[in-house]
Every structure is written in C-alpha cells, then in structure tokens.
Amino acid sequence: MSTGTLSVLNVGAGDIQVSFNQHDAEERQRAVRMLKDMQARGYAILVRLDDGTYTRALEIDEAHGAYVIQTPEPAAAAPVAEPPRRGRRRGRTKVPFEQAKAIGVARSAGG
Amino acid sequence: MPTYAEISRRLSALYVQRSEWCGLPMPIPGLTLTLEPKNPFRDICEQVEAAQAEPAPAAESDDPVEVVNVWFSRTLQRDVVIARDRTGVRAYTLGTSVSDRMRAMVQTIGAAAAWHLDTEMTAIDLLATLVKPHIFDSYLMTGMFLETSQRSQVTYVFRRARPTLALRPSLHGGDMVGLCALCLHPIGYYQETFAGSMTPTDDVIAHLMLMRGDEPMFWRRANQHPLWHPTAGL
Numbered sequence: 001m002s003t004g005t006l007s008v009l010n011v012g013a014g015d016i017q018v019s020f021n022q023h024d025a026e027e028r029q030r031a032v033r034m035l036k037d038m039q040a041r042g043y044a045i046l047v048r049l050d051d052g053t054y055t056r057a058l059e060i061d062e063a064h065g066a067y068v069i070q071t072p073e074p075a076a077a078a079p080v081a082e083p084p085r086r087g088r089r090r091g092r093t094k095v096p097f098e099q100a101k102a103i104g105v106a107r108s109a110g111g
Numbered sequence: 112m113p114t115y116a117e118i119s120r121r122l123s124a125l126y127v128q129r130s131e132w133c134g135l136p137m138p139i140p141g142l143t144l145t146l147e148p149k150n151p152f153r154d155i156c157e158q159v160e161a162a163q164a165e166p167a168p169a170a171e172s173d174d175p176v177e178v179v180n181v182w183f184s185r186t187l188q189r190d191v192v193i194a195r196d197r198t199g200v201r202a203y204t205l206g207t208s209v210s211d212r213m214r215a216m217v218q219t220i221g222a223a224a225a226w227h228l229d230t231e232m233t234a235i236d237l238l239a240t241l242v243k244p245h246i247f248d249s250y251l252m253t254g255m256f257l258e259t260s261q262r263s264q265v266t267y268v269f270r271r272a273r274p275t276l277a278l279r280p281s282l283h284g285g286d287m288v289g290l291c292a293l294c295l296h297p298i299g300y301y302q303e304t305f306a307g308s309m310t311p312t313d314d315v316i317a318h319l320m321l322m323r324g325d326e327p328m329f330w331r332r333a334n335q336h337p338l339w340h341p342t343a344g345l
Contacts, residue, residue: 008133008311010311011134011135012121012123012135012137013127013134015234015313029253034132037132041149042149044324046320046321046323046324053323054323056328059232073130101249103316103320105317106132107147108295109145109147109297110145110294110300110334111294111333
C-alpha cells in the first residue's frame with residue numbers, strides 16, 4: 001500500500017500533514033480538495049522525486065490524481081534524449097499523489 | 112490568561128478544519144503585521160491592529176514639512192532625508208547603523224510572542240527529515256546551515272530568524288563572494304523585524320524547499336537585500 005503525503009506550512013498549528021491513501025477515499029478526497037485550493041491561492045507545491053531532488057508542481061491533475069511537474073533534466077552522462085512522443089505535452093511528467101512526498105509553501109508577504 | 116502564541120495555535124487548528132490552511136497570523140501590539148495580498152485574514156488583522164494602536168501625538172507645529180526623498184546611505188550607514196519646509200530644503204540623517212540593527216533584533220524578540228514553542232518543535236522535526244544528520248546538528252548548534260544548489264552552484268546560508276545569504280565562489284579563486292540576502296516570509300511578517308508569521312524554522316523550511324524545488328522562483332519572490340544594509344541581518 002503506497003501512501004503519499006502533503007505537508008503544509010502553517011502559522012500556529014505547525015505543518016499540517018495529510019496523506020493520499022488509495023484505500024481511504026474520504027481522506028484522499030480531502031487532500032485533493034486541499035491541493036486544488038492551495039493551487040488557486042498561489043501556494044508552491046514542492047514534490048520530492050525518486051532521486052531525492054525536489055521540483056515544483058506546475059499543475060494538479062485531479063482527474064488522474066497526480067502532480068504535473070516539468071520533466072527533470074537528464075544527468076550530464078545520460079544518452080541523447082529520445083524524440084518526444086506524439087500526443088503528450090513535451091517536457092511534463094505526472095507523479096501520482098500516492099507515490100510522492102510534497103510540501104506546500106504559501107505566497108510570500110515580502111520581507 | 113492565554114498568550115498570543117496559544118491563541119494563534121488554537122485558532123489556527125480550528126481554521127484548518129474550515130479549510131484555511133495557512134492558519135491565523137497573530138497581530139502583536141507595537142508591531143505592524145504585513146500579510147500577503149490573498150491572505151483571507153487581512154481585514155481582520157488590520158481591524159485588530161487599528162484597535163491596538165495608540166493615538167497619534169498632536170503635531171508640534173502647523174508648518175507643513177514635505178519629505179522630498181529618503182534613502183539609506185551605504186557610506187553613512189544611515190537613512191538620509193531631504194525635507195522642504197517654509198524656510199527651504201534641508202538634509203537630515205536618521206538613526207545610526209547600530210541603533211537600526213539593534214532595533215530590528217530587539218523587535219524580533221518581541222514578535223516571538225506570536226510563536227508557540229510546540230509549533231517550532233514541529234517545524235524542527237520536519238527539518239530533520241529534510242537534511243542530513245550533520246546538517247541538522249549544525250542548525251541546532253548554530254541556528255544556521257549551508258547547502259549548495261546543484262543547479263546554480265550558489266551556496267546558501269539558511270539562518271533561523273534572519274534572511275538567507277547567497278554566496279558563490281570567487282572568480283579569482285579563494286574565498287566565497289557574497290551576492291545578497293534573500294528575505295521571504297510566506298503568509299506574513301512583522302515590519303522592522305526579522306520575524307515572519309510562521310515560526311523561524313518554518314521560514315527556513317520554506318526557503319530551503321523553494322531553493323530546491325524552484326530556485327528562480329525563490330529569487331523572484333524574495334526581496335534581495337544588499338549585504339551592507341541592516342535588513343541583511345549581518
């Protein structure tokens with residue numbers, strides 16, 4: 001059973017953590033609703049990738065339950081990139097909610 | 112009598128249940144709280160601050176004074192004010208570098224009334240999962256740690272309750288060169304302090320995550336202070 005998590009930095013309550021448990025529909029629905037709301041308010045959602053690096057989610061794909069991120073740049077020693085596939089937006093990858101740890105950061109007030 | 116921190120913590124937990132994810136920023140008497148433009152509590156906080164504010168003192172003179180220009184002098188390390196009254200144009204300096212820096216530091220201590228210790232502990236626990244153990248030890252011991260961006264090769268000094276410093280290797284070899292101080296507070300901050308609405312370690316986590324996840328966005332959203340300016344926190 002895979003469970004992704006989303007931590008949201010909060011003023012008084014500390015970071016709020018919700019999980020995307022594919023076996024708990026209610027909690028998952030709440031988490032997705034939170035994500036869409038945060039996206040609308042300009043939050044930055046930083047998603048942890050398999051290699052330990054982070055990238056910002058460009059969109060929230062509610063229908064497929066995934067973060068849409070920019071395809072990570074290949075390493076310097078990687079072979080020449082393959083031609084883009086037809087029908088798929090170039091340069092974007094989807095990461096399912098259940099497979100990722102993410103942190104949400106609110107808009108800046110300045111400083 | 113509950114403290115500001117306890118009120119903020121309890122209300123923030125309540126508002127999370129109502130889908131207000133950021134929590135409730137807490138106005139502190141004597142400090143001006145600035146919130147980000149889309150924060151749902153801007154009006155409430157402004158009303159609370161207006162109620163807390165002391166009445167303005169009566170003017171000592173009826174002669175109007177027009178402020179023509181204000182800037183911070185790097186050489187003098189003070190604010191320079193050009194003002195015009197009925198007698199002509201005059202130049203003044205305000206404060207001193209030491210007094211400006213001391214005021215920001217002391218007022219940051221005052222803003223700490225809005226932070227709950229349990230909230231800071233939660234943030235410290237989260238930070239421990241995001242950095243290596245020896246880096247975490249550095250933060251606990253000194254309130255700072257370093258991380259170099261693999262993308263830009265800029266080295267960042269993340270500091271508790273101070274702006275993040277950006278450094279890069281000197282082009283001529285040898286020491287690192289300071290670029291600027293990056294100041295960014297998600298949700299809100301208290302003017303003329305180094306304090307944000309969130310606890311200091313939550314601010315550090317915000318800087319760290321933005322740097323790792325979208326470094327250009329981090330630089331776009333942050334205010335970039337010269338290292339010689341008091342706002343750099345040096």
